[in-house]
Amino acid sequence: MSKMPLGKGKKTKGRQPREIRLVEDEQSRQVTFSKRKAGVFKKASELSILCRANLAIVVFSKSDNAFAFGSPSVDAVLDGSAANEVEWEHLEALIRQTKEKGEEVKAEEARMRAIAEKIEEVQRKGGEQFWWQADVEQLGKAELPEFIKALERARDTVGHIMLRSTPPPQ
Amino acid sequence: MSKMPLGKGKKTKGRQPREIRLVEDEQSRQVTFSKRKAGVFKKASELSILCRANLAIVVFSKSDNAFAFGSPSVDAVLDGSAANEVEWEHLEALIRQTKEKGEEVKAEEARMRAIAEKIEEVQRKGGEQFWWQADVEQLGKAELPEFIKALERARDTVGHIMLRSTPPPQ
DNA sequence: CGCTATTGATAAGA
DNA sequence: TCTTATCAATAGCG
Numbered sequence: 484m485s486k487m488p489l490g491k492g493k494k495t496k497g498r499q500p501r502e503i504r505l506v507e508d509e510q511s512r513q514v515t516f517s518k519r520k521a522g523v524f525k526k527a528s529e530l531s532i533l534c535r536a537n538l539a540i541v542v543f544s545k546s547d548n549a550f551a552f553g554s555p556s557v558d559a560v561l562d563g564s565a566a567n568e569v570e571w572e573h574l575e576a577l578i579r580q581t582k583e584k585g586e587e588v589k590a591e592e593a594r595m596r597a598i599a600e601k602i603e604e605v606q607r608k609g610g611e612q613f614w615w616q617a618d619v620e621q622l623g624k625a626e627l628p629e630f631i632k633a634l635e636r637a638r639d640t641v642g643h644i645m646l647r648s649t650p651p652p653q
Numbered sequence: 654m655s656k657m658p659l660g661k662g663k664k665t666k667g668r669q670p671r672e673i674r675l676v677e678d679e680q681s682r683q684v685t686f687s688k689r690k691a692g693v694f695k696k697a698s699e700l701s702i703l704c705r706a707n708l709a710i711v712v713f714s715k716s717d718n719a720f721a722f723g724s725p726s727v728d729a730v731l732d733g734s735a736a737n738e739v740e741w742e743h744l745e746a747l748i749r750q751t752k753e754k755g756e757e758v759k760a761e762e763a764r765m766r767a768i769a770e771k772i773e774e775v776q777r778k779g780g781e782q783f784w785w786q787a788d789v790e791q792l793g794k795a796e797l798p799e800f801i802k803a804l805e806r807a808r809d810t811v812g813h814i815m816l817r818s819t820p821p822p823q
Numbered sequence: 824c825g826c827t828a829t830t831g832a833t834a835a836g837a
Numbered sequence: 838t839c840t841t842a843t844c845a846a847t848a849g850c851g
């Protein structure tokens with residue numbers, strides 16, 4: 484509390500943008516982008532681990548820098564090979580193991596991160612890349628031609644578009 | 654406060670899983686998946702709007718149901734056509750307009766949602782699909798052949814893999 | 824780049 | 838499903 488002497492002159496700290504506020508300042512935008520991108524990736528990894536869901540994300544910054552994240556890996560996700568089961572088993576085993584030991588995990592710095600590192604380590608030995616997070620620095624959008632066409636075709640295959648994120652009742 | 658009579662018997666509500674907890678119960682898993690998926694999509698849309706970033710996400714549930722989300726649209730993102738600029742201008746205009754009016758927006762139900770609906774409405778009239786959120790119910794992973802190959806090729810084009818989400822210093 | 828205050832996301836419960 | 842208590846994500850600043 485000693486850090487907040489003023490009770491009135493709160494210089495709009497914290498996290499207020501409940502109403503949409505476009506980040507126009509090029510400087511801040513970069514920071515915000517990085518932070519939020521990290522947040523999205525983190526949430527994605529949680530979704531993946533907790534629900535055994537495979538997923539892939541591709542993000543283009545304003546300046547067209549590309550970033551990708553996938554679990555178990557971008558191509559594994561898109562390839563849809565059921566071989567992922569094996570990886571998942573391995574992952575769950577690691578998680579339980581880590582929980583049981585429950586020590587070197589400091590809960591703060593650790594959390595999901597610890598597991599990620601664990602996996603990273605194991606995968607490095609095992610050979611297969613489990614987590615995949617690409618940093619496609621120079622890659623412009625124009626350089627992803629096939630990728631593009633493919634998704635469009637995928638959409639056509641689908642046939643319908645909905646504006647909901649929840650699946651229709653079975 | 655009247656809703657919390659017990660000061661001791663807190664039945665572990667709230668959100669505690671700071672340590673990884675795999676959702677094994679099939680029932681709960683479905684719920685958790687939907688909630689988290691929604692959360693990820695929301696975060697993604699925020700990142701997109703706030704930072705003018707284009708992105709695309711594909712998620713496969715445990716039962717291989719596919720879901721996609723993209724901004725401005727899945728194909729627009731992957732197509733990388735600079736024509737998106739126009740859309741962005743339009744979007745920002747809408748946001749400012751909405752903010753200025755600042756009334757029918759109840760801040761709670763509204764927030765990002767309001768804008769999304771606004772866009773949805775406009776796009777419906779204009780013809781172009783801006784936001785794209787597909788709910789590929791029956792689509793199994795095996796049905797995305799081209800999509801797959803394409804991304805793999807894209808990765809090869811990239812050439813390197815990093816385990817960071819932040820771009821290397823220029 | 825790390826801190827804090829503030830708001831948001833969400834696991835359990837009803 | 839909807840609500841509510843808790844912990845997490847993050848804007849602005851040092």
